[in-house]
Amino acid sequence: MLTGGCAAQGTGVAGVSTKAPPTAAVASPSVTATIPQPTPQPQAAADKQDPVRVPPPKLSKYSYVFPVKGCRVTYQRKLLVLPKTTIWAAKGCAFVAPIGGVVDEVNAQNKWRPSVDSGPTREGRFVTIVGDDGVRYLGGHLDEITEGIRPGVRVRAGQTLGTVGNSGNARDTAPNLYFAISWKTGPKYWWVRRGMVNPWNYLDAWLNGNPTLSPREETLALRARLGETPRCTVQCSARKAPKPEPSPPPEDETVTQWWPPPP
Numbered sequence: 001m002l003t004g005g006c007a008a009q010g011t012g013v014a015g016v017s018t019k020a021p022p023t024a025a026v027a028s029p030s031v032t033a034t035i036p037q038p039t040p041q042p043q044a045a046a047d048k049q050d051p052v053r054v055p056p057p058k059l060s061k062y063s064y065v066f067p068v069k070g071c072r073v074t075y076q077r078k079l080l081v082l083p084k085t086t087i088w089a090a091k092g093c094a095f096v097a098p099i100g101g102v103v104d105e106v107n108a109q110n111k112w113r114p115s116v117d118s119g120p121t122r123e124g125r126f127v128t129i130v131g132d133d134g135v136r137y138l139g140g141h142l143d144e145i146t147e148g149i150r151p152g153v154r155v156r157a158g159q160t161l162g163t164v165g166n167s168g169n170a171r172d173t174a175p176n177l178y179f180a181i182s183w184k185t186g187p188k189y190w191w192v193r194r195g196m197v198n199p200w201n202y203l204d205a206w207l208n209g210n211p212t213l214s215p216r217e218e219t220l221a222l223r224a225r226l227g228e229t230p231r232c233t234v235q236c237s238a239r240k241a242p243k244p245e246p247s248p249p250p251e252d253e254t255v256t257q258w259w260p261p262p263p
Helices: 002-008 200-208 216-226
Strands: 084-088 094-096 101-107 125-131 136-145 160-164 176-182
Touching (some): 084 200
Antiparallel strands (some): 101 125, 136 176
């Protein structure tokens, strides 16, 4: 029996388990030193890449240019009296066709008189074209009309039509371009020519954003709603005819002065 009892026990020393004792976890020593960060190396020139330039989306099949070329400009972005804008620029700056098209009207004479303020003459010297998009564009208050610009002449986008000035009822203002968008009508419907569509969003796009933003859709929709020859509603009446000016005094009552005085 003693022998059987010994055989049933484990083979280790009496009173000692044959299983391995659990091993206590040893904590890692804490790090107190500051670990230096790697110094960033300058990027090689070959690794530098220019930003990818994404062209603006093509919004129409037409391409436009800003109507004043080669000069610093500012212009109004709000409705004042008529749906048009005043583009302020130096006298002599080029007024150019905003799109290819055909010259529609040309007024090379400054017929406006403040005593009458006739509506058809308020823009002074002006040129209108009907663009390939079917829209009419007006540039007014011009100082000069470019030689060869006459009704029926074909022009390309960016071609000079005249120069910025202050003819018409802008004679007491700084030089500027009266710029208006409308549709083709007969000459007697001058109020349509003076502007029917707010132009500044298109000017913004042509100058800084997208040259394919077209006023065609807005213009044709407005013409369909108002009719081709809507009645005049703003600045329609001229002033009454002025009184006749007095005759000049006789020559013996006039005084002529020269400055500086002649030697």
